[in-house]
Amino acid sequence: MQYFEDTVIGARRELGSYTFTAERIKAFAGKFDPQPFHLDEEAGRKSLFGGLAASGWHTAAAWMRTAIDCRESEIAAAQARGADIAIGGPSPGFRNLKWPKPVLAGDTITYFTEVKAKRLSVSRPEWGLIFVLNTGVNQTGALVFSFDGSAFVPRRPTGE
Amino acid sequence: MQYFEDTVIGARRELGSYTFTAERIKAFAGKFDPQPFHLDEEAGRKSLFGGLAASGWHTAAAWMRTAIDCRESEIAAAQARGADIAIGGPSPGFRNLKWPKPVLAGDTITYFTEVKAKRLSVSRPEWGLIFVLNTGVNQTGALVFSFDGSAFVPRRPTGE
Numbered sequence: 001m002q003y004f005e006d007t008v009i010g011a012r013r014e015l016g017s018y019t020f021t022a023e024r025i026k027a028f029a030g031k032f033d034p035q036p037f038h039l040d041e042e043a044g045r046k047s048l049f050g051g052l053a054a055s056g057w058h059t060a061a062a063w064m065r066t067a068i069d070c071r072e073s074e075i076a077a078a079q080a081r082g083a084d085i086a087i088g089g090p091s092p093g094f095r096n097l098k099w100p101k102p103v104l105a106g107d108t109i110t111y112f113t114e115v116k117a118k119r120l121s122v123s124r125p126e127w128g129l130i131f132v133l134n135t136g137v138n139q140t141g142a143l144v145f146s147f148d149g150s151a152f153v154p155r156r157p158t159g160e
Numbered sequence: 161m162q163y164f165e166d167t168v169i170g171a172r173r174e175l176g177s178y179t180f181t182a183e184r185i186k187a188f189a190g191k192f193d194p195q196p197f198h199l200d201e202e203a204g205r206k207s208l209f210g211g212l213a214a215s216g217w218h219t220a221a222a223w224m225r226t227a228i229d230c231r232e233s234e235i236a237a238a239q240a241r242g243a244d245i246a247i248g249g250p251s252p253g254f255r256n257l258k259w260p261k262p263v264l265a266g267d268t269i270t271y272f273t274e275v276k277a278k279r280l281s282v283s284r285p286e287w288g289l290i291f292v293l294n295t296g297v298n299q300t301g302a303l304v305f306s307f308d309g310s311a312f313v314p315r316r317p318t319g320e
Binding site: 035095 | 188191192193194195215217220221222224225228253254255256257258259307
């Protein structure tokens with residue numbers, strides 16, 4: 001993660017991709033969202049989704065997985081070159097979670113994060129806040145997932 | 161699900177409960193949120209959560225599970241008494257997802273939904289829109305999860 005001072009508004013990063021196999025869709029839905037169109041191909045085809053569809057919460061959880069994997073890779077790369085690492089703080093929450101199109105069995109979703117705004121924290125002078133738009137796009141380029149996130153980001157230590 | 165006309169603003173329903181065992185927390189995190197404080201008791205104790213903590217997306221997915229189970233029970237009960245059943249439409253999305261306190265191993269979260277507002281749909285005359293506040297509360301009564309939801313709800317067929 002970058003320090004607040006190094007975070008550029010407009011910068012867009014690819015976090016990674018996740019393929020929604022029928023097996024993964026059914027395993028998630030069986031535990032958390034047991035609706036017929038998430039569990040059975042035929043029921044999916046007859047539904048307004050037009051096929052076996054992933055639970056929206058599965059699409060969200062897969063975003064988290066790509067975000068964590070991406071961060072781990074960045075930390076490993078920074079350590080390999082002996083660079084300083086900024087560790088992010090907690091997120092105050094998310095807004096405007098949307099699933100504009102269904103995610104169907106076989107789809108591969110690529111997730112992105114884009115910095116939309118940043119400001120200093122009023123309550124915590126050693127932190128800044130960044131505001132990001134997180135998205136998921138399928139293999140045809142269609143937007144299937146988005147939400148607005150925010151997170152505390154450390155300011156660069158003074159004297160460097 | 162109730163018809164739009166029968167939906168009462170202020171009505172609050174308990175959807176059900178979900179216990180976050182250490183096993184469930186680790187299984188979810190291993191797939192979708194592999195951060196140390198979601199995977200290991202000792203790492204959790206040393207984190208700002210103070211214990212093995214559930215991924216926020218696990219808390220959200222468990223809300224979905226209780227909501228589906230509750231709806232299934234309502235449909236079965238309505239069928240048993242020969243009553244009419246209203247089938248809900250899609251959700252346009254969610255807002256203001258918040259995790260105000262951590263969910264720790266052993267916690268049982270009870271989920272609620274409360275109707276905050278309703279209006280007729282402009283684009284779909286056979287539907288109304290309801291706006292709800294969904295919450296999750298732990299065994300000590302502390303709020304651990306909330307988001308604002310909205311959903312299309314069918315209007316009662318005319319002539320009844």
